[in-house]
Amino acid sequence: MFLIFALITLVGALMTFSMRNLVMAGLSLVLCFIGVAGLFLLLANPVAAALQMVVYSGAIVVLVLFVIMLLASHEEEEPKRSRPIQRWGSVAAIIALGPGAVLLVKSSPFLASSQVAPPMEVMTLHRLGGLLFKEHLVAFEIAGLLLLAAMIAAVSLVKREL
């Protein structure tokens, strides 16, 4: 099951940046998000899976696609001249950073502790609410404040004269 969802996520992500067509890329992003939602389910967190579907694939990508469709051109422009150095640079970066990232994850102390830990309790909306409003209240409120500020900024940018 993990492999299926991981593959869905990876294929979605790969298609997102390899598609020339912007709308196709946006739809691949949805595929990627659905894979991530499946992974959340496997982690015994159906609430996060549902919210991932509602918020990310349901609302945010719809808005992104909405904007893409408003644009005249749906195709990515061809570069004026090709820059092979970018390709080789990215390959070199993958070779350099990939093993490092794998080693970093492998050596993390959490991995060792999670293998002996008993299976997690299923996350419910009750537990999530308790966590947000009791243990992480300050962080939650700050995040809310940040979002409010971003919203006001967006409105004031769009509406020059109120």
Add this chain to the structure above:
Amino acid sequence: MDTLSALLHLSPETFWMIVKILVVFAGPLTIAALLTWVERRGSAMIQDRIGPNRAAIFGFRLIGLPQIAADGIKAFLKEDLVPAEANKVLFWLAPLLAFIPAVLGMAVIPFGQSFESGGHTYHMSLLDPGNGMGMLFPMAIGAMAVYGVLVAAWSSNNKWSILGGMRASAQMVSDELSMSLAVIAIFMTAGAYDPHDLIQAQYGLWNVVPHFLGFLVFFTCMFAETNRLPFDFAEGESEIVAGFLTEYGSMKFALIYLSEYIHLVVASALIVTLYFGGWRVPFVANPGPWLSVASFLAKTLFFCWVFVWVRWTVPRFRYDQLMKMGWKVLLPLSLINFLFHAFLMFRRG
């Protein structure tokens, strides 16, 4: 139950699972197919016409019911046209993207009271209670429904289609907010979000009485979510031809058309579960499996009829009127509903 499953050489759990899958997938499909007929005959009745009554099987007209089969056969046999400039892959994918979320929507909704037989408890919903998804599942699936419309619209490469698709997406996103707030108020007062618990909590008093404002908001949003008149802006004969469906024909059209009716059935089932006590029967504490299923079916069919009824009696809104209503009327109303119930709970302690 045990004897039945023994006859089929299956364990009772497997047998019940197969029954549930059949009911949850075939049930809405059947009702949706019937609804296409109900819509045509109902509209004819409301507008003082006769409606389709010519299709017949061996000379029996059966008040026009063979029309459903006739439509299906026609859709199968028609030539399958794909516009030359269309995006072929997405054009084929769109009907599936519309259909799959539609049939998945019923999976958590209990269609009857859980019962015990031979030492097992059988739940009448595809996903048993305690799955952790609860009512979040139909909302997550409902959020995916917009892609069917959006992909169909864009892949047709037609300006009317794109206009229809953009309207649909803007409308669905803006109405989802007020809908969710109305539902959250129910989660809050019931202290649960699993549909089984929500129906348990409606013992004695259906949610529609304390949550009347929330019901109005949810009901209105359901019209927008299912793309039904008075909010059917994805289509619109007089403005953008058939909207996102303009380029669709034959079975692909039939699939999208059918999934709209399945959405309607699921929306009715959601309204019944959230606000009208699900399978509960008035003045009966424990209706038992048969009566509870009949009660759920009766309520759901009633709301399906209300959707048809409203379509042929209420005039269409204008697009900007809908957006104004979504953000300036429905959202404040559901916020007021939410705060009112939060205040009541706070007062009660």
